[in-house]
Amino acid sequence: MGRLCESCFDQLSGLLAVICYTYAVDKHKLGIIGCGWFAPFHVKALRQLSDRVEVVWAADPNPARAASVAASIGAHPLADYRAGLGDVDTVDILVPHHLHHPIAVDCLNAGKHVLLEKPIARTLNEADDIIAAADRSVKTFMVALPHRYRPSIKLLKQAIESGGYGRLFMLDAMMDESLQAYTTVDWISHKATLGGGVFFSSSPHMLDPMLWIGGDVIPGSCAMVGTHGGVSMEGEDSAFSVFKFSSGVIATTRHTWASPRSQTWYTLIATCERGRLTLTTTPLGDLASEGAHCAWRTRLSASGANDQVLLDNDEGLDIIYEMTHFFDCIDTNTIPATDGRTARQIIELVLSAYAK
Ligand SMILES: NC(=O)c1ccc[n+]([C@@H]2O[C@H](COP(=O)([O-])OP(=O)(O)OC[C@H]3O[C@@H](n4cnc5c(N)ncnc54)[C@H](O)[C@@H]3O)[C@@H](O)[C@H]2O)c1
Structure with missing residues (x-):
């Protein structure tokens, strides 16, 4: 079998390096925050989007859950998401509702694109705070209303x-x-x-x-x-x-x-x-x-x-459609259809009915 001459090899490996580099930087690096019942639905969609996103870690204070979700998508487990924020540009938050507000604000303040499970938050004040943090961050913020x-x-x-x-x-x-x-x-x-x-x-x-x-x-x-x-x-x-x-x-x-x-x-x-x-x-x-x-x-x-x-x-209950929209919005710098303000209208309606 013939061998590549040295200059052909250099050119080819250079081309491969460019392809690999482009491929690597084009992919979003994502952290999953919350590894409970709904996490496998997110994992299933993220696997389908593996040409666009690499899941770097999955975080949960429950070590068994973090390990199981991380293993299901070739990521590493974390006990505290804050330890991994420097390694990702995007986070997918699926935690109990009282933690939506502090974790979403924290991640937006850290300059991450955020997909946050519904509902946006428990109160209008919490929602307003998240919307303000999203506006300040100029990153993509979407509420997962699928x-x-x-x-x-x-x-x-x-x-x-x-x-x-x-x-x-x-x-x-x-x-x-x-x-x-x-x-x-x-x-x-x-x-x-x-x-x-x-x-x-x-x-x-x-x-x-x-x-x-x-x-x-x-x-x-x-x-x-x-x-x-x-x-x-x-x-x-x-x-x-x-x-x-x-x-x-x-x-x-x-x-x-x-x-x-x-x-x-x-x-x-x-x-x-x-x-x-x-x-x-x-x-x-x-x-x-x-x-x-x-x-x-x-x-x-x-x-x-x-x-x-x-x-x-x-x-x-497939969420591939909402996930695709989220990454399309990041890549085209477009406001998601279910952004913070749209998601706020829903809790406003619900809370107004509770208040009667
Ligand atoms: N779109 C849908 O159809 C759908 C269905 C179910 C749940 N959800 C939403 O998904 C979210 C999670 O619901 P679930 O059913 O998976 O709940 P769950 O209780 O099964 O899981 C929540 C996980 O978050 C973890 N957690 C708590 N604090 C954390 C922290 N600081 N960092 C990281 N992880 C933390 C918990 O240990 C738990 O494993 C909720 O917002 C819920 O409304 C959406």
Whole structure:
């Protein structure tokens, strides 16, 4: 076999070095902060984005959790995220809600791009502080409100806006979850650390796409009632809400963590004058125990003059769409669709309903 001459070798290795260097600097270096139940969902998406991001470390004060999440993505474990901030340009924060504010502000002040799990914070003051830190940092700050980024919800919005079903006048969301085991975690069971009950913690999954579709809500129009369906937590485990958009559209959310047996995870219905659009997302296994491995079926159907299935896929609780948007925003210096101000509107709506 022939050998490369010395100058060819030098040129080739120089080229390789340039490629490797470019590749390495183009990749974001990311730290995961919080390695609990939801971390494997983030890991799954980050693995899919391995051409754009390298996960350098995974931090959690619980050493077994940090080790397990770090090992699942070839990163190293840390007990304290602060020890790793100098090695990354981006952090992914998924910690208990009372820690969203101090950790997000700390990371923004350290000049990192931040993806923060929902909700932005427990109070408007905490949210304002995070927004101010994000503005000062001039880095990308996004709250992980995943549903508006999904193909199904994008298509639902497009179908409404196409006008083909007539004017929208009602939005109705139902989330039916069996989270009896999940809610035994200490911070989830206390209002002070969760921020409220199910309406505060989880109904924003439906409120965010509803506000994205419906526009401005009439201030003060949101009312909610909550109850306890047997889940051991201080805040309500089940909640109904109603509110009205400036456009005249009325909306309702129904949500329980106390479902005796969840079959359809969520159902979002948009009723228009000439047709009804129904979006369902159904776990095909046991979400609580299977976590990120659970298989899903998502369907969007239209009924009216012509009944048809508009979408049928397996997107479920996959967060690849939100993650892709986050890295696109960093790379193009664009404000994320769910930035701090958008995420603040959701907790403002929820807290106004609690205050009534
Ligand atoms: N988008 C969704 O569908 C979805 C689903 C579940 C949870 N979440 C969100 O994800 C976040 C985490 O929820 P979870 O279910 O994984 O909770 P969890 O209790 O299972 O995990 C939280 C982890 O954070 C760790 N932690 C505490 N203090 C820390 C610190 N200073 N540094 C690093 N880690 C620390 C805890 O030890 C724990 O392992 C919450 O904001 C929650 O609302 C989102």
